Amino acid sequence: MQAEIGMGMASQELDRFQHLVSDLFARVMLTPSEEIDAEVALALPRVLENLAVDDVRLLRFDGEGRTLTGIERSAHGAVTPAGPQPAAESRDWYVSRLATGQPLAIVADCADGPERELLRSLGVAAHLSMPVLVGSRLVCALTIGLARPPASWPGPLVDRVRLVAEMLAAGLERRRQDLAMRDFSAEIDRLNARLSAENAYLQEEIKTYHNFDDLVGTSAALGAALAQVSQVAPTDSTVLLLGETGTGKELVARAIHARSARAKRPLVCVNCAALPPTLIESELFGHERGAFTNAVSMRQGRFELADGGTIFLDEIGDLPPEIQAKLLRVLQEGEFERVGASRSRKVDVRVIAATHHNLAQAVEARTFRADLYYRLSVFPVQLPPLRERREDIPQLVWFFIHQRQRKLGRQIKHVPSAVMSALQRYRWPGNVRELENIVERAMIRATGDTLLLDEMFGAPVQQGTEESAVELNAVERTHIEHILRECGGKINGRGNAAERLGIHPNSLRFRMKKLGVSRPVHLKGGALPPARSFLRAVVAS
Numbered sequence: 001m002q003a004e005i006g007m008g009m010a011s012q013e014l015d016r017f018q019h020l021v022s023d024l025f026a027r028v029m030l031t032p033s034e035e036i037d038a039e040v041a042l043a044l045p046r047v048l049e050n051l052a053v054d055d056v057r058l059l060r061f062d063g064e065g066r067t068l069t070g071i072e073r074s075a076h077g078a079v080t081p082a083g084p085q086p087a088a089e090s091r092d093w094y095v096s097r098l099a100t101g102q103p104l105a106i107v108a109d110c111a112d113g114p115e116r117e118l119l120r121s122l123g124v125a126a127h128l129s130m131p132v133l134v135g136s137r138l139v140c141a142l143t144i145g146l147a148r149p150p151a152s153w154p155g156p157l158v159d160r161v162r163l164v165a166e167m168l169a170a171g172l173e174r175r176r177q178d179l180a181m182r183d184f185s186a187e188i189d190r191l192n193a194r195l196s197a198e199n200a201y202l203q204e205e206i207k208t209y210h211n212f213d214d215l216v217g218t219s220a221a222l223g224a225a226l227a228q229v230s231q232v233a234p235t236d237s238t239v240l241l242l243g244e245t246g247t248g249k250e251l252v253a254r255a256i257h258a259r260s261a262r263a264k265r266p267l268v269c270v271n272c273a274a275l276p277p278t279l280i281e282s283e284l285f286g287h288e289r290g291a292f293t294n295a296v297s298m299r300q301g302r303f304e305l306a307d308g309g310t311i312f313l314d315e316i317g318d319l320p321p322e323i324q325a326k327l328l329r330v331l332q333e334g335e336f337e338r339v340g341a342s343r344s345r346k347v348d349v350r351v352i353a354a355t356h357h358n359l360a361q362a363v364e365a366r367t368f369r370a371d372l373y374y375r376l377s378v379f380p381v382q383l384p385p386l387r388e389r390r391e392d393i394p395q396l397v398w399f400f401i402h403q404r405q406r407k408l409g410r411q412i413k414h415v416p417s418a419v420m421s422a423l424q425r426y427r428w429p430g431n432v433r434e435l436e437n438i439v440e441r442a443m444i445r446a447t448g449d450t451l452l453l454d455e456m457f458g459a460p461v462q463q464g465t466e467e468s469a470v471e472l473n474a475v476e477r478t479h480i481e482h483i484l485r486e487c488g489g490k491i492n493g494r495g496n497a498a499e500r501l502g503i504h505p506n507s508l509r510f511r512m513k514k515l516g517v518s519r520p521v522h523l524k525g526g527a528l529p530p531a532r533s534f535l536r537a538v539v540a541s
Contacts, residue, residue: 028171243383265309
């Protein structure tokens with residue numbers, strides 16, 4: 001009868017353990033990975049009760065299986081983050097023993113120095129640790145303790161502890177792998193987003209890139225500027241390019257970047273004057289999804305695209321005051337926030353800025369921050385206007401001819417001396433960009449192998465090799481008035497006069513104010529006064 005009762009109790013005990021194992025499997029293997037920690041904490045009291053022990057703990061180790069990073073404890077049904085706190089020597093000994101993957105069984109009567117220290121720190125008379133390794137990495141160890149030391153640890157109990165430990169380890173490993181996969185997937189998404197953004201930006205650049213091998217010209221004025229470029233290019237210093245519109249500031253920025261240690265990373269160009277005030281912050285620093293209307297997805301800004309490389313901020317003088325403050329922070333600390341984000345981001349970007357404005361005067365007028373001005377002008381480079389390097393014009397003319405002949409289907413072999421002389425005597429308010437446009441227009445209109453200027457440029461002036469400033473101003477004023485009439489007085493928008501002249505709208509306004517040019521007055525019915533031909537206007541002036 002007693003044997004039957006004992007067998008019945010053993011059968012019930014085995015049934016309870018099998019039920020525990022089945023339930024643990026469902027909890028740690030089928031539960032979402034982010035909930036596994038909570039399920040493990042809930043499982044420990046049941047393990048304590050089922051195994052009929054006084055103490056149960058789950059020790060977890062870091063990704064390299066060395067450092068004890070977290071401990072869950074269950075004593076009399078209570079779950080706490082407490083754990084063994086032996087001396088450093090005993091702790092190191094304990095972890096090294098677990099790293100072997102072999103069970104560690106300690107009974108007070110037979111314990112030596114470090115074993116006794118471990119029992120003391122746990123407050124038990126007998127202790128069993130069951131480590132679990134994945135490969136050679138220690139994942140966790142399930143430990144049990146008894147208040148009264150047994151004669152020996154029962155084999156069935158050791159086997160059950162091993163089974164439960166392996167199940168809990170499988171759950172913890174699945175959680176680790178899921179989190180690692182999420183981190184990996186997030187990093188892949190981030191890199192893909194950056195690659196996509198860089199690709200889109202480079203596709204834009206391909207449409208506008210002039211494919212210059214280098215700056216064209218041998219004049220002393222250009223040589224002095226290039227000497228400064230060669231000095232600052234290898235450094236990481238901020239550069240401020242000064243000069244009129246069309247003097248080649250973007251080309252100089254590319255030369256600086258190409259000769260720097262950042263040449264293998266992107267050069268991102270931003271025209272600050274061309275960005276709408278409502279979008280400039282998003283363009284520079286990016287935005288989060290939902291940050292504003294139509295922000296249907298996260299977007300990286302130009303500073304993130306330039307991380308590790310260089311950003312060229314053209315027309316920096318046109319930045320709104322509120323953006324100037326954010327730019328100053330990037331320059332000083334390398335930090336910014338996307339629009340709609342609360343977390344700061346770090347970037348490593350070299351800044352090259354350019355402007356045709358007099359920033360010192362803008363600082364005095366309080367339209368430009370003084371601290372930003374001083375931060376930008378670490379190394380200013382003044383680029384000469386084309387009228388100060390007239391000896392470079394023949395070289396530039398032939399450069400543009402050779403560059404565009406195949407694209408335009410022309411074979412220009414001759415440039416008359418009168419044409420070249422006229423080009424060298426002109427004042428060039430639009431500088432090299434205007435010269436480029438004039439040459440291309442002349443090539444389009446050419447019917448043979450000789451480059452001839454049309455009346456849109458004007459007849460050569462026959463008063464010596466150098467015209468007086470008054471005569472040059474008269475030619476320039478008449479030319480601007482003619483283009484304004486042709487464009488209906490428009491300075492901005494499609495088909496505007498600034499575009500026809502090959503200069504920035506702000507530069508055109510500046511020239512109009514200086515030369516006393518007013519917009520054409522509309523007649524009744526919206527018509528404009530009839531325009532004289534440019535040749536007759538020049539002769540009349």
